[in-house]
Amino acid sequence: xxxxxxxxxxxxxxxxxxxxxxxxxxxxxxxxxxxxxxxxxxxxxxxxxxxxxxxxxxxxxxxxxxxxxxxxxxxxxxxxxxxxxxxxxxxxxxxxxxxxxxxxxxxxxxxxxxxxxxxxxxxxxxxxxxxxxxxxxxxxxxxxxxxxxxxxxxxxxxxxxxxxxxxxxxxxxxxxxxxxxxxxxxxxxxxxxxxxxxxxxxxxxxxxxxxxxxxxxxxxxxxxxxxxxxxxxxxxxxxxxxxxxxxxxxxxxxxxxxxxxxxxxxxxxxxxxxxxxxxxxxxxxxxxxxxxxxxxxxxxxxxxxxxxxxxxxxxxxxxxxxxxxxxxxxxxxxxxxxxxxxxxxxxxxxxxxxxxxxxxxxxxxxxxxxxxxxxxxxxxxxxxxxxxxxxxxxxxxxxxxxxxxxxxxxxxxxxxxxxxxxxxxxxxxxxxxxxxxxxxxxxxxxxxxxxxxxxxxxxxxxxxxxxxxxxxxxxxxxxxxxxxxxxxxxxxxxxx
Amino acid sequence: xxxxxxxxxxxxxxxxxxxxxxxxxxxxxxxxxxxxxxxxxxxxxxxxxxxxxxxxxxxxxxxxxxxxxxxxxxxxxxxxxxxxxxxxxxxxxxxxxxxxxxxxxxxxxxxxxxxxxxxxxxxxxxxxxxxxxxxxxxxxxxxxxxxxxxxxxxxxxxxxxxxxxxxxxxxxxxxxxxxxxxxxxxxxxxxxxxxxxxxxxxxxxxxxxxxxxxxxxxxxxxxxxxxxxxxxxxxxxxxxxxxxxxxxxxxxxxxxxxxxxxxxxxxxxxxxxxxxxxxxxxxxxxxxxxxxxxxxxxxxxxxxxxxxxxxxxxxxxxxxxxxxxxxxxxxxxxxxxxxxxxxxxxxxxxxxxxxxxxxxxxxxxxxxxxxxxxxxxxxxxxxxxxxxxxxxxxxxxxxxxxxxxxxxxxxxxxxxxxxxxxxxxxxxxxxxxxxxxxxxxxxxxxx
Numbered sequence: 003x004x005x006x007x008x009x010x011x012x013x014x015x016x017x018x019x020x021x022x023x024x025x026x027x028x029x030x031x032x033x034x035x036x037x038x039x040x041x042x043x044x045x046x047x048x049x050x051x052x053x054x055x056x057x058x059x060x061x062x063x064x065x066x067x068x069x070x071x072x073x074x075x076x077x078x079x080x081x082x083x084x085x086x087x088x089x090x091x092x093x094x095x096x097x098x099x100x101x102x103x104x105x106x107x108x109x110x111x112x113x114x115x116x117x118x119x120x121x122x123x124x125x126x127x128x129x130x131x132x133x134x135x136x137x138x139x140x141x142x143x144x145x146x147x148x149x150x151x152x153x154x155x156x157x158x159x160x161x162x163x164x165x166x167x168x169x170x171x172x173x174x175x176x177x178x179x180x181x182x183x184x185x186x187x188x189x190x191x192x193x194x195x196x197x198x199x200x201x202x203x204x205x206x207x208x209x210x211x212x213x214x215x216x217x218x219x220x221x222x223x224x225x226x227x228x229x230x231x232x233x234x235x236x237x238x239x240x241x242x243x244x245x246x247x248x249x250x251x252x253x254x255x256x257x258x259x260x261x262x263x264x265x266x267x268x269x270x271x272x273x274x275x276x277x278x279x280x281x282x283x284x285x286x287x288x289x290x291x292x293x294x295x296x297x298x299x300x301x302x303x304x305x306x307x308x309x310x311x312x313x314x315x316x317x318x319x320x321x322x323x324x325x326x327x328x329x330x331x332x333x334x335x336x337x338x339x340x341x342x343x344x345x346x347x348x349x350x351x352x353x354x355x356x357x358x359x360x361x362x363x364x365x366x367x368x369x370x371x372x373x374x375x376x377x378x379x380x381x382x383x384x385x386x387x388x389x390x391x392x393x394x395x396x397x398x399x400x401x402x403x404x405x406x407x408x409x410x411x412x413x414x415x416x417x418x419x420x421x422x423x424x425x426x427x428x429x430x431x432x433x434x435x436x437x438x439x440x441x442x443x444x445x446x447x448x449x450x451x452x453x454x455x456x457x458x459x460x461x462x463x464x465x466x467x468x469x470x471x472x473x474x475x476x477x478x479x480x481x482x483x484x485x486x487x488x489x490x491x492x493x494x495x496x497x498x
Numbered sequence: 499x500x501x502x503x504x505x506x507x508x509x510x511x512x513x514x515x516x517x518x519x520x521x522x523x524x525x526x527x528x529x530x531x532x533x534x535x536x537x538x539x540x541x542x543x544x545x546x547x548x549x550x551x552x553x554x555x556x557x558x559x560x561x562x563x564x565x566x567x568x569x570x571x572x573x574x575x576x577x578x579x580x581x582x583x584x585x586x587x588x589x590x591x592x593x594x595x596x597x598x599x600x601x602x603x604x605x606x607x608x609x610x611x612x613x614x615x616x617x618x619x620x621x622x623x624x625x626x627x628x629x630x631x632x633x634x635x636x637x638x639x640x641x642x643x644x645x646x647x648x649x650x651x652x653x654x655x656x657x658x659x660x661x662x663x664x665x666x667x668x669x670x671x672x673x674x675x676x677x678x679x680x681x682x683x684x685x686x687x688x689x690x691x692x693x694x695x696x697x698x699x700x701x702x703x704x705x706x707x708x709x710x711x712x713x714x715x716x717x718x719x720x721x722x723x724x725x726x727x728x729x730x731x732x733x734x735x736x737x738x739x740x741x742x743x744x745x746x747x748x749x750x751x752x753x754x755x756x757x758x759x760x761x762x763x764x765x766x767x768x769x770x771x772x773x774x775x776x777x778x779x780x781x782x783x784x785x786x787x788x789x790x791x792x793x794x795x796x797x798x799x800x801x802x803x804x805x806x807x808x809x810x811x812x813x814x815x816x817x818x819x820x821x822x823x824x825x826x827x828x829x830x831x832x833x834x835x836x837x838x839x840x841x842x843x844x845x846x847x848x849x850x851x852x853x854x855x856x857x858x859x860x861x862x863x864x865x866x867x868x869x870x871x872x873x874x875x876x877x878x879x880x881x882x883x884x885x886x887x888x889x890x891x892x893x894x895x896x897x898x899x900x901x902x903x904x905x906x907x908x909x910x911x912x913x914x915x916x917x918x919x920x921x922x923x924x925x926x927x928x929x930x931x932x933x934x935x936x937x938x939x940x941x942x943x944x945x
Binding site for chain 1: 616661663695802
């Protein structure tokens with residue numbers, strides 16, 4: 003391995019983009035630098051104003067309670083029957099007018115409530131996204147931080163669904179970060195139990211047809227359809243563990259979703275049964291009674307533990323090891339993951355029982371990861387973070403940095419589907435997206451170009467990957483601002 | 499001792515000696531507030547094309563295809579004083595000359611004698627004789643030295659830019675403003691990026707697609723493309739815009755043939771609006787700030803794209819189009835300033851000039867002496883100030899460039915002293931250190 007190259011590869015492909023001086027620190031021992039990062043503590047982040055999911059959900063419950071109370075007291079005084087409705091003329095007219103008024107005031111109330119919830123949630127999202135962005139720019143363990151983003155994307159939730167904007171950040175801090183350097187099974191259990199995941203995949207209302215709760219509802223209102231939601235079970239198998247070719251059938255999905263009934267969230271009145279509002283709650287009354295057969299194994303009905311048992315077995319399956327190994331190889335090496343690297347990591351996963359640092363060490367030891375000077379096209383997030391790291395740009399407290407991710411096409415925690423952000427170049431190398439990056443690079447150059455020395459930075463950020471063409475272009479730029487723009491727009495900086 | 503032609507010709511008879519050891523303080527009439535605009539021309543603007551020395555017998559031969567013809571000829575220069583002309587794109591400048599509101603300085607240079615854009619601009623902005631001596635600019639230090647007659651905390655200067663350029667950094671309180679959206683990408687920067695991508699088929703194609711899509715969407719681009727096209731885009735992108743997509747990718751592929759081959763033979767599809775629109779927003783903002791009664795006295799903004807190594811063009815071409823844009827920007831300033839134009843002086847300067855002769859790619863490389871410009875209602879104009887060294891082969895600086903005979907700091911000192919009232923003591927110490935041998939030019943402004 004060319005030592006001059008390994009530093010650049012370690013910092014830019016495995017890491018989040020070199021900071022000035024980082025390549026010198028790595029000093030040609032790329033693998034050592036990466037392994038050393040695995041020896042530290044879990045990549046937690048804390049910060050002013052970052053709250054727990056439970057606390058956030060409690061606030062949302064309170065808000066809803068307040069809104070409901072306001073609406074009830076509003077309808078209680080006098081907006082009934084159409085009396086005094088302006089413009090009403092005659093009996094029929096006034097009745098029609100009053101119901102129209104009632105409808106429109108209900109709609110207005112709903113919009114008002116939605117806005118208020120947004121006003122509560124938006125600052126939370128901005129604070130969490132900014133904290134995460136700041137960490138990715140400042141961290142001295144960028145390999146671990148990149149892995150954190152990988153796992154948060156593997157067990158993805160998306161903020162385009164109601165309430166998730168307020169929970170995606172705390173979800174990552176609570177269910178992902180503590181386990182990035184731990185065991186896959188622990189992370190799996192933490193994510194599938196987390197209120198954010200349950201809300202995202204609608205499991206909190208999934209009810210077994212033979213459960214006590216379903217029977218109560220059927221007695222009271224036979225026409226009301228209530229039942230199982232398969233989402234969590236399906237995505238857990240298809241996206242989180244064995245993968246779409248993992249050997250499960252529709253029957254398995256149905257069975258697993260019965261197992262997961264009752265996996266829910268404590269509501270505002272949870273205290274009555276000793277559960278903290280906004281935390282995981284197993285609702286036995288919603289759980290489908292009886293044993294279930296999932297992928298050839300029968301699981302007796304042990305309530306909550308039935309689900310845990312299925313999840314543990316899924317995590318242990320060879321298909322899961324292979325699925326995870328393939329995703330890691332695709333993320334770190336190439337769109338078309340090289341088979342030897344996948345094999346190596348799958349074996350490490352299985353033999354260690356899902357010990358993630360063992361799998362990461364197998365990745366580091368894969369020669370395929372160190373061969374190409376540049377490989378994958380950077381995602382917008384990669385591009386932004388590596389620019390901020392390389393230029394030591396400040397991450398400010400206001401909304402602007404978070405909006406930048408949206409501008410370049412990768413709003414933080416907003417993949418739009420449980421499959422998370424895609425991980426192939428073809429998903430990101432759109433023509434107009436490239437132009438936006440170039441325009442942004444130009445704007446950055448205008449803003450800070452005269453305070454940076456692009457010729458000095460280019461080798462510091464790219465090492466041996468820096469091409470003669472780019473070096474010359476930077477050297478011959480007509481201003482310091484333009485030189486910086488050219489560096490950020492260069493082919494070597496567009497890839498990692 | 500070389501014989502030089504010493505020129506003080508112009509519409510006005512020269513009043514008094516050009517160089518003087520005395521500097522008068524600015525006599526600001528009651529109620530008049532002098533305004534100064536500094537326009538930085540980044541990239542080394544070719545002074546011999548902007549202000550051709552048509553009367554010099556060596557000019558046409560040395561400049562070759564880049565030469566601008568004499569006034570009165572087809573595509574010829576606009577007349578100035580019988581010896582010098584102005585590039586045909588600079589019509590407003592010529593009108594200002596006739597109206598005695600423009601002084602052109604020629605064979606002028608900063609103390610910098612090397613040829614790096616970064617270092618040259620650093621010297622242009624810091625006002626020091628060497629590059630990277632300080633992190634502050636001469637204009638900011640000058641503002642700090644003006645005795646405060648009114649509210650001393652008022653910000654005296656503004657940069658129309660996302661952040662203050664070096665010339666405006668320093669102890670004096672200044673501010674900056676720029677539009678909140680991303681400013682349009684400069685054509686020159688875009689061209690250089692597409693050159694970089696000529697080594698990368700994937701990125702090159704993507705960029706071409708994006709620009710083609712934009713060009714089809716932007717119908718005005720069709721007009722600009724033909725204006726910018728010049729003689730060399732015969733089979734390039736200046737043609738039909740409607741199959742721009744294929745055409746552009748084709749051009750991109752074709753131009754990426756070999757490393758070192760200059761990819762700029764086909765000018766890119768122009769992306770933004772009509773000529774002159776590029777600086778419209780910046781110029782309107784500057785005028786708006788300067789018109790305010792208790793607003794800043796000084797405004798600064800950048801222009802780019804002057805680094806014409808390839809396909810510079812002569813009376814028509816890339817440089818001609820950019821000069822037209824610059825000229826339009828000055829019109830915009832005058833219109834925007836309204837009556838305040840009469841109290842305004844605009845200084846335009848670049849870090850150095852370009853080679854006298856054409857290079858191997860129909861452009862010019864970095865040079866030394868060049869032209870600078872002072873324009874505005876407050877300027878005592880209608881003349882060219884130049885101690886002309888001549889263009890015969892023996893008289894070129896290092897056998898390639900126009901020889902500098904005037905230090906740009908002389909212009910700046912005279913301007914700061916007479917227009918803004920910067921004390922002489924400050925000019926010689928804080929504002930332009932180590933410049934004792936550079937005497938301020940006197941009489942640049944109307945009384």
